[in-house]
Amino acid sequence: MPSRAARLRSTAKTPRPAGTAQSAGVIGLGYVGLPLLVEMARAGLRAVGFDVDPRRRREIASGQSPIEDIKSSDLGPLVASGALRVAEDWTALREADAVSICVPTPLRKSKEPDISFIHTAAETLAPHLRRGQLVILESTTYPGTTREIVLPILEATGLRCGRDFHLAFSPERVDPGNLVWPLTRIPKVIGGITPACTQRAAAFYGRIFETVHPVSSAEAAEMAKLLENTFRAVNIGLVNEFALACQRLGLDTWEVIRASATKPFGFMSFRPGPGIGGHCIPVDPQYLSWKMRLLNFTTRFIDLAEEVNAEMPRHVVQRLSMLLNDRGKALSRSRITVIGVAYKADVSDVRESPALDIIGLLLQAKAKVAYHDPFVSQIDVEGAALRSSPLTRALLRRSDAVIIITPHSDIAVREICAQAPLVFDTRGVTAGLDLPNVFRL
Ligand SMILES: NC(=O)c1ccc[n+]([C@@H]2O[C@H](COP(=O)([O-])OP(=O)(O)OC[C@H]3O[C@@H](n4cnc5c(N)ncnc54)[C@H](O)[C@@H]3O)[C@@H](O)[C@H]2O)c1
Structure with a gap:
């Protein structure tokens, strides 16, 4: 009589070890999921992606990239050759030997984690889960999500993790717009539900990424990502506080930072700014803060940084x-003209962008606001829809003040300073321009 494990192995349709996977799937084709899908295809895997947004599916399926990091000229040939395809429904994910989940993890208005997207993705994947599959959660979340939320949903199918399928957490560390660190060069931290899960996920991602860094559990991998982003949020909070102190002392913040940065060890430069934005830095530390509150532990650094940055x-x-x-x-x-509304340079993402808060406050103060952003054609603030204005001399000259929030690479900072009567630079991009009409944070 063959053992139960042997029976399961023999009934598996395609029980391939993930290191030898031939096909891979991605759920959620945004800033994280689409680049990953592209790299899977480039690694020679049959790559199949799914997104709940039909417009996004149509766009990608026609070879048009919705994000700046992936050029349509790179995506198009992968789609045309069939190396990368967008599925119209979830059943296609059954074909994939490994499935990565890259759905959003925002905050609710109450600042509590909203993991409903992970929940839905796992619930919808479960009926299509098959023996031999590897599932990797990539979305940033609080420690325990993979084991406490995803695992029970997948095991409710009757399949057992570590035996019939494998499950791991591997945080995504992509930095949109960063040309120095392309996705595959950023080491991949991986923590499985069981040691076998870690091994399979490491073998699989070892085919796509230059370096994999296995850790002992999914929770360690979840926490590592939160440490990285909390580190940034706290240090940005610190340097923002320094900027406020420098202003009171009549000192040039940027000169002080440049001087400190000459220390060859023990110092890392962070820059102050108009606030923190994006889907990660303002959000991720709150996931940890919330989790720790449940354990009667106060994350004081996180809370203080949030207060200063906000x-x-x-x-x-x-x-x-x-x-x-x-x-x-x-x-x-x-009349105020805002330069750049995306949360950072050279991307079109306006999620949590401080520019939206600033424009909201300006509108509340009854100022007349225009904005220019070559990446963002329209924004909605305080119930008003604003459209990006062309950056003309006339616009600059008729503005009472220009405020630089997000200096995209092709913004002509010198020209702005030459034409506008008053420039307030919140990013230090005018440092070195000693003009009487230019002021810095
Ligand atoms: N954007 C970044 O720079 C970055 C970096 C590292 C980690 N992360 C993390 O990665 C995760 C994804 O972020 P993102 O920026 O790619 O978000 P995104 O909004 O750009 O993309 C998410 C995509 O998932 C789709 N989606 C939502 N629910 C779905 C479902 N049930 N099934 C299929 N598709 C679904 C959405 O339509 C969207 O296209 C988040 O947890 C985020 O914190 C983001």
Whole structure:
């Protein structure tokens, strides 16, 4: 009589070890999922992606990339050759030897984690889960999500993790717009539900990424990602506080940072700014904070950094108001042009962008607001829809003040400073330009 494990092996349709996987799937084709799908195809795997958004599916299936990091000229040939395809429904994921889940993990208004997207993705994947499959959660989340949320949903099918299928967490560390660190060069941290899960996931991602870094559990991998992003949030909070202190002391923040950065060890430069944005830095530490509250533990650094960073948009507007005041102008009767509304340079993502908070505050103060952003054609703030204005001399000259929030690479900073009567630079891109009409954070 063959053992139960042997019976299961013999009934598996395609029980291939993931290191020898021939096909791979991605659920959620956004800033994280689409680049991963492309790399899977480039690694010679039959890559199949699924997204709940039909427009996104159509766009990618026609070879058009919806994100800046993937050029349509790279995506198109992969689609045309059949190396990468977009599935119209979930059944296609059954074909994949490995499936990576890359769905959003936002915050609710109450600042609590919203893991409903992970929940839905796991629930919808479960009926298509088959023996021999590897499932990897990539979405940033609190420690315990893979084991406490995803695992029970997948095991409710009757399949057992570590035996019939494998499950791991591997945080995504892509930095959209970063040309120095392409996806496959960023080491991949991997933690499985069981040691066998870690091994399979490491073997699979070892085919796509230059370096894999296995850890002892899914929770360690989940926590590692939160440490990275909390590290950034806390240090940005610290340098923002320094910027406020420098202003009170009449010092140039940027000069101080440049001087500190000459220390060859023990110092890492962070830059102040108008606040923090994007789907990660303002959000991820809150996932940990929430989890730790459940354990009666207060994450004081996270909470303090959040407080300082969240105040920056208000500080920026107050400072602008004072600069206008010095020129005898009231903010309520001023025309303000905002340069850049994306949360960072050279991307079109406006999620959690401090520019939206700043524009909201300016509108509340009754200022007339225009914005220019070559990546973002329209935004909705305070119930008003604003469209990006062309950056013309006329626009700059008729503005009472220009505020630089997100300096995309092709923004002509010198020209702005030459034409606008007053420039408030929140990113330090005018450092070195000593002009009487230019002020920095
Ligand atoms: N954007 C980044 O720079 C970045 C970096 C590292 C990690 N992350 C993390 O990666 C995850 C994904 O972020 P993103 O920026 O790619 O988000 P995104 O919004 O760009 O993409 C997510 C995609 O998932 C789709 N989706 C939602 N629910 C789905 C479902 N049930 N089934 C199939 N598709 C579904 C959405 O339609 C969307 O296209 C998040 O947890 C985020 O924190 C993001």
